[in-house]
Amino acid sequence: MSRPEFAQQSKAIVLKKPLELALSAVDLSPAEEGDVVVDILFSGISTGTEKLLWSGRMPAFPGLGYPLIPGYESVGRVAHAMPKATHHEGDFVFVPGAKCFGDIRGLFGGAASRVIVPSERALAIDESLGERGVLLALAATAHHAYQGKPEHQPDLIVGHGVLGRLIARLAVAAGRRPVVWETNAARRAGAHGYTVVDPADDSRRNYASICDVSGDPSILDVLIARMAPGGEIVLAGFYEDPLSFSFPPAFMREARIRIAAQWQPEDLNAVRSLVQSGALSLDGLITHRSTPPDADAAYRTAFNDPDCLKMVLDWSTLL
Numbered sequence: 001m002s003r004p005e006f007a008q009q010s011k012a013i014v015l016k017k018p019l020e021l022a023l024s025a026v027d028l029s030p031a032e033e034g035d036v037v038v039d040i041l042f043s044g045i046s047t048g049t050e051k052l053l054w055s056g057r058m059p060a061f062p063g064l065g066y067p068l069i070p071g072y073e074s075v076g077r078v079a080h081a082m083p084k085a086t087h088h089e090g091d092f093v094f095v096p097g098a099k100c101f102g103d104i105r106g107l108f109g110g111a112a113s114r115v116i117v118p119s120e121r122a123l124a125i126d127e128s129l130g131e132r133g134v135l136l137a138l139a140a141t142a143h144h145a146y147q148g149k150p151e152h153q154p155d156l157i158v159g160h161g162v163l164g165r166l167i168a169r170l171a172v173a174a175g176r177r178p179v180v181w182e183t184n185a186a187r188r189a190g191a192h193g194y195t196v197v198d199p200a201d202d203s204r205r206n207y208a209s210i211c212d213v214s215g216d217p218s219i220l221d222v223l224i225a226r227m228a229p230g231g232e233i234v235l236a237g238f239y240e241d242p243l244s245f246s247f248p249p250a251f252m253r254e255a256r257i258r259i260a261a262q263w264q265p266e267d268l269n270a271v272r273s274l275v276q277s278g279a280l281s282l283d284g285l286i287t288h289r290s291t292p293p294d295a296d297a298a299y300r301t302a303f304n305d306p307d308c309l310k311m312v313l314d315w316s317t318l319l
Contacts, residue, residue: 013111096108286310
């Protein structure tokens, strides 16, 4: 079964080696039965895993290597649906990455003008979301930490970046009013239904559920000192260095430490429903925008500018 002629090539952000990326023409693997060809309109830049790939500090895991195409926060329109695909031409979809670039690794392959994916990996979303659709991956990550259960929501969140804000918004949607710690004064704005404070101004020491999204591997002793007996710390960030903690304080509080793993399809479906119902807002989280030809500067801004919450690349400029 042959792919359509227009789907033979794409332009993509290729990370050739750490700190070196460029917009390049890449060949696409043949489309197969059940696949959809998606023209990407917007893709987000992750300041967690993608920063580690860009910097070369990503811990080793199977399949890691360069050159690679990053990106797992993309939205676009179905340009062609192969037989037995569940989507139709013209559908507006979220795509959490792709592996359709031959010998070039897709880690995670969403930063490209055109991708080919199995149709079950593409999630139909409301076109009115536009560029905000790229935030669904982080929203699903936030949802996975607590599975939307009201009784399990955090009462302290550490970090007021995009992920911290989404976890806080989900907690508010579930009926909770969490406190968020943020050391950067410029990032304390933008709270809706919860409180953001400098941790130095917070003396509370009885938090039952703490969610850390800071990525700081040295933070556990600080958080254990602030938790209630029998409390839980959920690690929802990504930590490149080993974590450690002093045992006696954790023992005295009978502390529990849990790691939130990668989101699952049910998390993505759940946050789509919450967004569509109005219970979860994705507004005010995208602060910077750029175009693929300026990707090198855009990635550096996303990773190094503390004023940048979320950088989005507008691929529609290449259509």
